[in-house]
Amino acid sequence: MSEKISRRDFLKLASVGAATTAVLTGCGPASRYVTREPYTKMPEYTYNGLSTYYATTCRECAAACGLIVRTMQGRAIKVEGNKGNPVNLGKTCARGQATLHGLYNPDRVENPVQQGRAKNFATEAMTWDAAVQVVADAFKNNDPSEIGFLLGMAPDHLFDLVSDLAKSVGAPAPVRFGVLSMFESRATLSKAAENLLGQSGMPFFDVGGSDIVLSFGANFLETWLSPVAYTRGFAKLRRGDPKHRGYFIQFESRMSLTASRADEWIPILPGTEGLVALAIGRLVAEAKGGAVPRAFASVDPAAVATQAGVSLEKLEHAATLILDAQHPLAIPGGAALGQSNGLFTAEAVLAFNALLDNFNQTGGVYLSPLAPNQDEYHRPASAQEMTDFIEKMKSGAVKVLFVHGVNPVFELPKSLGFAEALASVPQVISFATFPDETALASDYIFPDHHGLESWGYQRVVTGTTQSTLSGAQPVVSPYFNTRATADVLIAAAQSAGGKFAEALPFADEVDFIQSKLAGLVGQEGSFLAPEINTFAAYFQQHGGWWKKDAETQVITASNALSKSLKVAPAEFAGEGEFYFLPFVSPTLAEAGANKPWLQELADPTTTVMWNTWVEINPETAHELHLENDDVVKIISEAGEVEAPVYVYPAIRPDTIAMPFGQGHTAYGRYAQGRGANPADVLGQHFNEAGDLAFAGMRVKVEKTGVKKILSRLESRIGVYGEGMGEEH
Amino acid sequence: MAENKKHSEHSHKSHEDHLRETHLMLDPMPRGKMNEMVMESMHTTSWKFWAVFALLSVIVAWGLFYSWGRLILEGVGIAGVNRPSYWGIFLVNTVFWIGISHAGTFISAILRVFKAEFRRPFTRAAELMTTFGLVQAGFSIFMHMGRVWLSYWLFPIPNQRQLWPNFHSPLSWDLLAITTYLLSSTMYLFLPLIPDLAMARDRSTGWRKTFYKILALGFRGTEGEWTHLRNALNIFAFAIIPVMFSVHTIVSWDFAMATRPGWSSTIFGPYFVIGALHSGMGAVVMVLAVVRGTMKNMNYFIRPEHFEAIGKLMLIISMGWAYFFFNDYIVQWYGGDKWTKTLLHWHEAGPMGWMWFAMLIFNVAIPWAILWNKKWRSTPWLIFIVGLLINVGMWFERYIIVPISLSINRMPFTWRLYEPGIEIPLGIGTLAFFVLLYMAASKLIPLVPVWEVQEGHMDHSLKKFGRETVVTVSDLE
């Protein structure tokens, strides 16, 4: 690397005599002169000191926010939001900003390597020709039915390519999984929609158009579904109408970032969210007069209040506010769905929305439109389905497994046994960009480009009412010797010949993408192109293609209210005095742990940096003789995990919470060996829709006697008044 | 026997003897012999001296130079400073050493101006402290800086940018004041040293001869030379006093000019000056006790009467310090500003509250308890301990003013404690360097201004008023 020196690398060049020469030149270099090496062979126009901006799509989560990346002399310098993209309208979240630290991460897989399931990352490079041959051999030497594909939530074009390939050759359809979707309980949401409305699809909650929002555990300002879009909605809720500021109540056992922005945070017993929704619904229905719909008839608000540990007045107050509101809205989500009765909760909240009569209304509930080149909504695999897949792997029915864009060894609860299942698969080929846990457990790592070096597209599942396909293009040429997985698969399929070659008759990835875009040529949308080449050029330039107008699926919710809901109490697995609440870290999310600036960001609610913590109510902590930074052991029926205590003033005394995102055993220097993974204590429990009941555990807490000082941005003196007894 | 002795003390003759014994100025000695004694004190070096010297050299090499090198190369991060305590022990030490340096000027200038005769044998010992203390203060300031290699920007040097230092900044004033003070106190140390160097030149051989010859500048003691010297010393004695006051006042302004709760106080100037004298006198007493105890012939020059006199001064200064402290405290307390009150509470009840109480005990309670008694304050080891405690107390005072007060500001989100890092070896290093310089100086230059003591011998005599014999001083100068 040392010969690649540019103007901005001056300061790094000061050599041994730095101190002496610095006297002469201020902060200047040891030598006035440096050799300016070109970064790569680049065309003339990139070499004149002017920035070039490229539109692409963010790959830090699956929400498909559009990005404009500023590049200069072949480097990506800054990520900005794409103002055209209907999902984010020019805005980005912290993770999107830090995607550059993924691109220029010092711990990327730089070459294709034969990992051989070694404990440490293998660094000896193979050639890409050999790599393609390995993939081709895997295609040829196995029966198609024994080939498994495990894909992440992004990118969609690769999913399409693999789906096409699998379909053509008779392989099982690719399994798609993402830890965010696990914590979002997507299966539960769509199942509830199906049960109650008779329509499958992803509901979209128009927070911005509403004037009172009741959120039942939905952490929509953090990582839930499409955080940037929902945050914009939240801003509109507050300031959209200059005369009326929208009101927001959050029911959640812990004050999350979302709850902290609520006007009222009501800490109810975990698992009672559905009941509370029904109780408020009943109060509303009664106040409105007329018959109470069947769905609500069976609940007794007073009893529910007692059960949920909240005063009836609060519920009545919420009901009053709803009655006064023009566009009330209720959102189910987060930990409320990750309960054994999650499906009931989702149905109850949707029924509540039906009672409020806000389907297809401003400030109400929509079903998200399908993306432009999509025939149906492909829901990611639920945890139950993943368990089935794991069983399949264990049974030996999978002879070769291709993994891309997902890290199940880390993300899935240990109790599901993915790592063991992986060991029983004869050949595992990973396309990971980073040496994550799953990649290390593979036979080969054939690194894909980073998202900013890649072609592709991503469908917008939710986040906007416009049907949107967000386009991706490389903003810089690949920094390392990586290759697009789509290209590898195409090359390997052609090398394997036969039906494989027939399945992927494309020159390369771009050729494939254009074939998928062909259907949009001539359609009215964000731009109109008469033929595919023009379309592809515009597609790159605009960062995607989207319909100009909102186009949602019409919900026919006539029978939603007439249905009787089966009230299911939440069941908690295991023993112990605490409900265990894992939540996704708002700043790190699923894949942020290896980006140093994301680690350095303070968690919004606790301001902890670079580590994992356990949130415990001050009273409880006092009872257990725990103080800040005491390392505790959390023991569930499925396992145990250790992390330092953060005495958190806004959590139920019977609940402890822990963020997901850290605790990597691999994944580069910034992530490895840092913090703990709450997934280690999660058991094999699912709700009726097959999603993991991640919040349905009871745990014991044991003091270990060890202290680990958590790095906090906040003061330990000024914010709580510890040791001072005055002000603040 | 004892009774006899007691009785005999009342007799006229033995009282006179007693006066002569206790008062250096009444106990004259031929100049030649006195010179001999001073030279002997410089030449007599025990193995203990060298052992301590070697140990201190190691400490200086590690604590000061190695640690400082690391500090420069790795950045200030290896020290304990953080947000919000951007200033740490470096500034504490700076203020502390400048405080120590005040004693020299106080003793040799103010006491000279007021013709306090007891000053004579130890003016030089005190002036050496001024210069060496300022060297440590300068070190501490430069250690504190993030990019010390650019510190020349702080001095008004003509440059192609036409950019001069910012004289709005108290730090610029500080730099000017400390430079002025360092230069003037060094000159003030050197001028009265010339005759003694000439003396040493006349009585040495070998390299010492050359050394003293260079330093004595060819002084012979002609009438002209003495006249110029005396004139210069008079000017210095008067002019260096305002400089001394200005230095510590400006140091206090570094704090008082800031918009921070607790710092923005108009009384900080005199409060710092008296604090400086407090620690300075304490340090002088310590040095004198050590010099008297370890160096040959020094118990002739430094006698309990000197400790007694300094002890009285210390008592007065301690009272003054308490007065200013209380003045500062009650005004801040009464003002009732939210942040200031928080800060005061933090001082007393915060995690470092013990330091606040220790400061009051060491600076006020202990000196008051011990120094009122003439006998106690004449006892070298006892007053040494008092001096030591005062210095610890004064260091605590600066520690409370700098890092502890910095923990509290108007942004409670950033409040944070300060934990020293490499400041500790560096602080020990400056202390060791101070002692090392002093030890080297004690072997190289006459610690006692022989000519001034001799001059004093001419001034003093005994006179009888009726039955009483008293000491009288004539005004020769």
Add this chain to the structure above:
Amino acid sequence: MTQERTLLAVFSDIDPAADALDQLRLMGVHDEHMNIISGIPVTEAMLGRPSQWTNVPRLALGGAAGGMLIGIFLAFISPNMYTIEVGGQPFTPVPPAVIVIFELTMLGMLLSTFLGVFLDSYFPSYRPMKYVPEISDGKIGILIEFPLPDEKKVTEVLKKLGAESVQYTEAQHL
């Protein structure tokens, strides 16, 4: 050659030295041709000598004035060479200027006082000089320059008045 020789009489006390000076004056030795060297400051008045002229106070004043000018330059002129606004304060505020001017005035004064001693006393001077080391042991020496009215008589008188030694002296390395 004889003109350059000097007679050095060493006394151990002030009174005989003062008497000797009176006698010498009576014998016609001019005050200008006599010089006293001593190890402690013996004032002119003690010996009845005319008072010495010294430039030190004048130099100190001059230095103070020079320092003040530099201070004024730094405080009022240098900020105008590159005008930079800080904290809404004027470019050349008076209160800080007082401090700058004060410090530089004092520095100028003390530096020039110090240098004044050097200038007036011709320091440093490592040339050979007429001196005996006993002076620093508290003796008082009278240097009498030639030509003398009567060398022998002078020596005798000095001896009689208590001179410990009277001898011709040559410049030597100190």
Add this chain to the structure above:
Amino acid sequence: MTVDLNKLHAVGAIAEEAEGKWGMVIDQDLCTGCQACVAACAMENNIAFVGEEDAGYGRSMHWIRTERFWEGEYPEVRMTDYQPMLCQQCGKAPCEPVCPAFATVHSQAEKINLQVYNRCVGTRYCANNCPYQVRSFNWRDYQDSRIRPEITILANQFNPDVTVRRRGVMEKCTFCIQRIHKAQDKAKSEGREVEDGEFTTACAQACPASAITFGRIDHPESLVSQLARMPHTQHHLEELGTLPSVTYLKGA
């Protein structure tokens, strides 16, 4: 007899306005504390990350941070609104006069508070004197590849328009002065004035809730001026007379 307070320069007796050019309005009711601004700022301005230990010791280099406080006890506990705290670009900045080297000065052209890195000698007086505690110091050579070899790769992301700071230098929010210059340069080359909303700071650009607005505070019709005239505005520590350029919108 009436006394003209203006003539007496009775600062504080009459409302004083900073002679500002650029201004920022932060709507605390919208801020969700999501840290997007912090990340965007870090990426735009080559801010160093300091690692776990230093970050926990108050040495993090965030130019903008979201503060929050707690009120009350469970279950009536309340978190105050998130309060993004960044350099307030004071009209009368306490940090400026105390720097002995003129390293932090008031830009007479842009009316903002500048930190001139190459002039900084690291006395840290400015940070002490900043009532908002928004200055961050380069405690170590965080961005030196000899100390952190991985910087060699991460440095590809560095913004060439912003100096990479080395140890011993103070730094702080610059209102993205590089963007100001760029926009002004572009406008000048096209022979026009910079339009409102033509460019914005990195934090404002990223903020998903659009809680941050940046623009010309001296143009009454700009969005930021209109917001700054709203009734529920607040300047932090106004009583110190620092005349901040950042206005906060509080509550409903």
Add this chain to the structure above:
Amino acid sequence: MVRKFFEWIISPMGRIAALIAGLSLFTLAAYGVFTLQQSPEQPIQFRHDIHVNLQVQCLYCHPGALRGASPGLPTLTKCWGCHQQIAKTDTSPRLAVLKDYIANGKDIAWVPVAQVPDFVHFNHRPHIAAGVNCEDCHGDMSVQEIAVNPQVMNMGWCLNCHKEKAGDDEVKLTKLTDCGTCHY
């Protein structure tokens, strides 16, 4: 020993020797600094004088100067665009390097000569827009063989010109002497 040295050093010979020793130390130090300020050798011995005298405009190879901060240094494509049509390319030994680069597909690692430190954000565009010619700062390239920096580009040099150009225009002077104009 010490004494003898002292006597010698205060003698006239000694003083001269001390002077010589001091001077040589200073010269050595100055030379050390000087070597640090020398540019490394250019990969291609590019003759500015020949090209300028052939009427090649500065902006042809450094087009960025007109539009942005950095003027840019020409890449191989630009060189080869002309040189592949020139017969001399095949004969000149100096151009053999260029052919070698083309043959091996290497890029040219130019050594910029007119540099300002990293903390100075120099922008070419406004300077050219203000009517400053290239040669005002870079010297007359029609007489230079291998490019060298004609002057010390320090802050005083920048400021002198800025003050001169601003003249009596207060607004302009403010802008052109503002620290934030170049340092951020």
